[in-house]
Amino acid sequence: GQNIDQPTEMTATEGAIVQINCTYQTSGFNGLFWYQQHAGEAPTFLSYNVLDGLEEKGRFSSFLSRSKGYSYLLLKELQMKDSASYLCAAYDSNYQLIWGAGTKLIIKP
């Protein structure tokens, strides 16, 4: 079956760095997305990786290893507004997005 695994919840301190991991098993692979979702709101796009390596966008970076079925989202210089759920999703061979259950990130002052 197809599956995306990510931790349910993580806690970090304002100003620190946090890494949210995601492992995936899909029938075929056509790229991996990270979305941010604040409580009561819609998911919003953060990053897309289809090739191995690190993609950096300001305070956020996303890494992909296709051979390991593994990705992580790295958030630097954490701010209170980064408190949200982070969703990992992978495109399978039919270009359907398979979603993880999300990681709730709690930022403490």
Added chain:
Amino acid sequence: IAGITQAPTSQILAAGRRMTLRCTQDMRHNAMYWYRQDLGLGLRLIHYSNTAGTTGKGEVPDGYSVSRANTDDFPLTLASAVPSQTSVYFCASRGTAHTDTQYFGPGTRLTVL
């Protein structure tokens, strides 16, 4: 209109009633999707449409139907609502390329009593 709109924002519905959730996008995206999101389960695909005039079943299609008469609109209908359909429903659309980003509407919070 900018992006994707959904209506209503929230609704409380008696079991057995029929309900249509509306979704409209103005980005001229071909592909559109309906997801439900339940605590601890993540987003689950209900139905999708790759282009106007075509629809397909997702992971959890039972009890739901969709239509795609034109590019902009993609309504989701619950023919006879049941309490297990209590959820937050998100409509999304995607650009031309298969790997384009999916953009989400603000969601409809539905409670079936």
